[in-house]
Amino acid sequence: MLSHIIKMVWNRKRANLLIVIEIAMIFMVLFGLISSAYSSYRDFSKPLGFEWKNTWAISIGTGGRWKNETDAAPFKALFETLQQQKGIESVSMSSVPIFEYSGWSSESKYNGKEIYYGMNYVNETGPQDWGVKLIAGRWFGEQDNGQNYREVMVNRLFVETMFDEEQDGLKKAIGFDLVDDEEPTAKPMRIVGVFEAFRQQGHFSSDKPYLFFRYRLDKGYGHGSRNIYLKFENEKSVDYEDTLVKLLKSIAPNWEFTIRTWKSMRAGQIAETVVPMKIVGIIVGFLLLMVAMGLFGVLWQNINRRTREIGLRRAIGASAVSIQLQVVSEMVVLAGLAVLFSLFILIQIPLLELIDTVTWNNFWMSFVIAISVVLVMVVLCSLYPSRTAIALSPANALHYE
């Protein structure tokens, strides 16, 4: 049966080639949309590593570059004043803003092992306040003061990358000194604790090794820390923002303060990802409809042309169902050829790592989803023409002009 259909497809190869090209094109467009949507969805569904509810982010504008000599002190004053306010559950900070697409990363070689990771300066209790989950070791503490190491905390992925064997990795990591191969004499970084995850750039960022340095209010840090976070027990009304800015301005009159909630920043990031996808989705939807109707038209026309052939088949005993099946499966075979052709082109993307978002992780899944959409389309648009194929009685069909 299949070989018979393939033979018929082959006999009309010139006309069918264009149909195959058309299906292959819509398939590739679909694949592009599905794989990017799917990879965003996968990122979104991974745990964020911290809680975003009821937290306000204050970002500070100092009117220029951060000068630690003059800026660290007012920052400390702000931080401590906020800690004394009633109704604020916790005050925390980071040097790189959270829920924003800016990052600070490094590619270094420690103890002979190369690792690419993101990092951030956070205050002693910051990670705890954000609900970061500790899985080994301890948080930062006073015992780290004045030691001959720089205390750091890393995420699970960092440990997994650094120490290949997963089981012992966690145990091995605690107390481990990371020595930079390029500066072996510098103070080593000692891992004091390991946390589950912390995706600083939000839901749509990829999960990568991450490291916390400890920010000390009395010492400051050269590149500045312009982000303070306030956590409240319940949702706080915006009225409070006005009071808050006045309070902050009374301590640092020359600084500018922008206050946003993590909730709104998160919603903004989601919208930023979803809205373009929706627009592209609508356009692709219309293209799909266009292709479906086009195929429908072509098929309908072809069926009319083959009325006599179909009449002959029916005259020698083919059932209506088998005729319909023939029409639909010819189309399915064409779609199959198109998918094979697309596979040949698309597989280059993960093979040669052409596009970041298309990896083996989502390639096959997106491929299968795209195939099902195309199959449904092809079957739907060949149903009606296959009905017209059996509308005429064999006697009429045989001398149809």
Next chain:
Amino acid sequence: MFRNYLLTAWKVLLRRKVFTFISLFGIAITLTVLMVASTIIDSYLYPTGPQKNSDNFLSISRLTLKAKNSVNNSNPGFKFLTTNVSRLKSPELISFFTQPQSVATFLSGIKLNNSLRRTDSNYWKILNFEFIEGNYYSKEDVQAGKNVMVISQTTAREFFGPGKVVGKNLVASNQTFSIVGVVKDVSQMEQSAASDMWVPYTTAPSTQYQHEMMSGWEVLLYHSNPQMLVEMKSEYAHLLKNDFVTPDPERYKTAHSGADTPLERLARKFTGSWGDDSNLSGIIYLFIFGGLGFMLLPSVNLINLNISRIMERSSEIGVRKAFGASGSQLVVQFVVENILITAIGGIIGLFLSWFVLYQIGATDFIANADFSLNWRTFLVSTILILILGIISGVYPAYKMSRIHPVIALKGAL
């Protein structure tokens, strides 16, 4: 002859309405997408608001400073402007102003987010803001660091309701400003003009900005004669190359930037280019290949439909060939027919684009944007219609012209 072609085409269109609908649907959708995209780009390149005289000025919005081991990409800073840009001789006017910053204001329990720019007074001379009330602040106001403000119509209404607002006070980021002028709202598409509030740059709470080579500023270079833009552009390039003044050669050794026309600025944004070259050719290729690429699938779709439709006209083709019509005549006839149906689809597409653009305007997807169809849109649409009509018509027409008259007359292909 053409009249005959068109008449035949019209009859064919009316004969199989389902097919006509399918063709028109594809054409209309394709052209709508392209027309909407081109209208949005058009409104950026040919603004109708304060930047409508964009032929008269260039903007500097991106700067790259390089040293031995470092590359810094950012907006220019005030120090860079005073030590370098201000030495340019060819512009008649130079304006320095900041990128819009977000300011939050609280009005009886409601938080209002507005954007605020700090500017000099030349800003108002270069850009054509339409004042509804009052006027802009003068050079003296800027020099004296007076707390005065120009606000947009909508912002004025949000804060004060209807009525006169000049002379009233407004508190923004803990500073009290006296309002001196109200301007019509500015579309977000006009990148140098768009904002809700404008104040003299000298009112900034800290003077730290005066020492920065890189931080949130922007420049307009103006000349009343559009021909002078080329000279301003090359003078700026020359200045950076041979005469760059730096306060700290260790950190910033060389400067790379360009004075951009609107298209070049768009090119920088789209292609993410910094430094001397705005990558103008990059964006032109992007538009051309993007547009053609998008038309590829609809074209193949139309080609398939057209090929299968030739069938029903085989006897007509046979008769014409038998009476001596040449292949090329038939090709012309079929392409003309195809352009006619594409044009009809294009007209439907224009209505659809108008509707989509109206919806984009109504939802405030791009703040204050007002996209209108103009003669350039029609020109672009005509070109698109011709391209789509020709690429989807030529191959089927060629196939049709090759049919042998005897076979065609029998009606069995």
